[in-house]
Amino acid sequence: MQDSAAGAATMKALRRRRGLSLAGTxxxxxxxxxxxxxxxxxAVASVQRSVARWEAARPTRPDDRYQLLLGHLYARTPAGSIAIGPGSDxxxxxxxxxxxxxxxxxxxxLRTAVLRAATDQGAGMLSLLSPALQAQLAAALADPARTTDETVAGLAAAVADVNGQVGTLPMVRLQLLLAPAVDAARRLLAxxxxxxxxxxxxxEAAVAAYxxxxxxAFETRDDEASRAAYTAATREAAQLGRPWRQAGVHMSHALTTMYATHDLAAARVLADRAVRAAQRGESILVRARAHALQAEMLARAGQARQVDTALRLAWYDMEANHAGDPAVTSFSAGHLRGFEGVCELHVGDPATAHDRFAHSAAALAAPRELVQRAIVTVDQALARIRMGAPQDAVELLHQSVDAxxxxxxxxxxxxxxxxxxxLRPWRQETWVMDLDDHLLDGLGA
Structure with missing residues (x-):
């Protein structure tokens, strides 16, 4: 909620906490x-007037340039370390x-831009924690008997924070941020x-971290490490009294198995396990996602009738009351439209698939959804190719290369x-050769 007076007071308090005058800022x-x-x-005098306006009785808001500079200024503690988590300046x-x-x-x-710069400088997961939580986690690792609810909640929040940055930061950087959380969870569980x-x-925090x-690990093509982490996640999830958590592990594992090994049968086994676990769990949205994933696996196997049943079940759950759902942000109608499009692409009509993908891509607008939107956009392009419009498809593929x-x-x-x-039948066309150049420049392939 906007409250300019409170905002100005907070800006002033933040500056004074650092011991900075207007000119010093x-x-x-x-x-x-x-x-x-x-x-x-x-000139410094001009910048000083801007600083004063942010704290005035009728304050102005810093523009984008000053927001970025303020972000970098306050992300670094007086001692020189990076801190952007709860409780930080x-x-x-x-x-x-x-x-x-x-x-x-x-x-x-702004937060993503600062975090990107922080990872450039080697900052890790501790930058996502408040200074107090950093100290608590260090104490717990030295003596597990000193582990508190706040320590575990902070660890879980850091994992969720890293997961929330998928699509905004390169996967390798996210691995570096996450590694200390995985190690801390492993050591505390032992x-x-x-x-x-x-x-x-x-x-529960460990299941999420693993x-x-x-x-x-899958995204960075380390399939052996990926399998080991899924094994650990599955083992720990089995000991929780939350079947929807088990379902989440199985769904993630099913998708990576399908893409890493092309073993559809193994992926279907995991998807079916996800459905069974989700049916016992308290998250309706996880159940909807599990049915949607099962529908995709069935479509890839050419089982059209079963696909329709699974999608109906997914929509039944999607349209239910989700109040109190423990995974309320895990799945949406936009995601489900994407699954519908994949099913149509394999066992239905490419024109219908195209419309489903267009609807899904429009709904997946958040930065966190960039990867999923890129996938949906490529699938939409495939639908255009099958509809006999390859040149139109290439326009969409250029967008996905960048993502x-x-x-x-x-x-x-x-x-x-x-x-x-x-697109091989059109490989001599200029617009396909332009796409090849873009693929080479963007992905090295």
């Missing part, structure tokens, strides 16, 4: 701009910007913690390869 921002090799700011800055009227999307982009409820919370690690290159996503790259194979 102006000089600090000028130095940050120089360090980042950005265009030089105006950077998090306080984002709160101030929200109060001054900045939107969620813009602050999310040692006695103070209580059974805490052990269960820790196990599953994300498995997905990231695949930006994220390092393995599945979009694999789908692009399939689409390029489908």
């Amino acid at each position: 102006a000089r600090a921002l000028t130095n940050v701009a120089a360090e980042l090799r950005l265009p030089a700011l105006p 950077f998090a306080e800055l984002l709160t101030a910007l929200h109060l001054l009227g900045e939107g969620e999307r813009r602050t999310a982009e 040692a006695p913690v103070p209580s059974a409820p805490l052990q269960e919370s820790l196990r 599953t994300v690690a498995a997905r990231l 695949a290159a930006a994220t390092g996503g393995r599945v979009p790259a694999l789908r692009l390869r399939d689409a390029r194979q489908a």
Whole structure:
């Protein structure tokens, strides 16, 4: 909620906490701009007036350039380390910007830009934690008996934070961020913690960490590490009293198995396990996703009648009441339209598939959904090829090359390869050769 007076007060408190005067802040921002090799700011006196306006009785909001500079300034602690998690000055800055009227999307982009720079400098998972939680986690690793609910909650939040950056940061960087969380979860699980409820919370955090690690290992083409992480996630999930968590592990594993090994039978076994687990669980949305995945596997096997049944079940769950669902952000109608499109592509009508993909791509607008949107866009291009419009398909494929290159996503790259194979009859056309150049420049293939 916008509250300009509160935003201005927060900006002032943040500056004073750092011991900065208005002129000192102006000089600090000028130095940050120089360090980042950005265009030089105006004279210090001019910058100082801007700083004062952000804290005035009728404040203005910093523009995009100043937001970036403030983000880098407050992301670094006075001691020189990176801290952007809850309780950090950077998090306080984002709160101030929200109060001054900045939107969620813009602050999310700012956070991603700062996190990208932090990973360039070697910052790891600890930058996602508050300073207090960093100390608590270090204490718990030294003596597991000192593990607290807050420590485990912070670890789980850090894992969710990394997972939430898929699509905005390259997969390799996300692996570097996640590795300490996986190690911490492994070490704490191997040692006695103070209580059974805490052990269960820790196990839930570990399941999430292992599953994300498995997905990231797959994306970076380390299939052996991916299988090992899925094994650990499956083992720990089996000990939780939350079947929907088991279903999530099985679904992720099914998809990576299909793409890494092309073993549809093995992938279908995992998808069926996901459905059975989801049917016992309390998340209706996870159940919808499991039925949708099962429908895709059936479509790839050419079993059209069973596909229709699975999709009907998915829509039944999608249209149910999701109040209180523990995985409320895990699946949406936009995602389901994408699954419908894949099914139509394999056992139905390419024109219908094209419309489903277009609807899905339009709905998958969040930065977190960039990888999924790239996949859907390639599939939409395949539908255009089958409809007899290959040149129109290439327009969509150019978009997906950029997305695949930006994220390092393995599945979009694999789908692009399939689409390029489908364009072989037109390989001498200039527009296909232009696509080949783009593929070479963006993906090296």
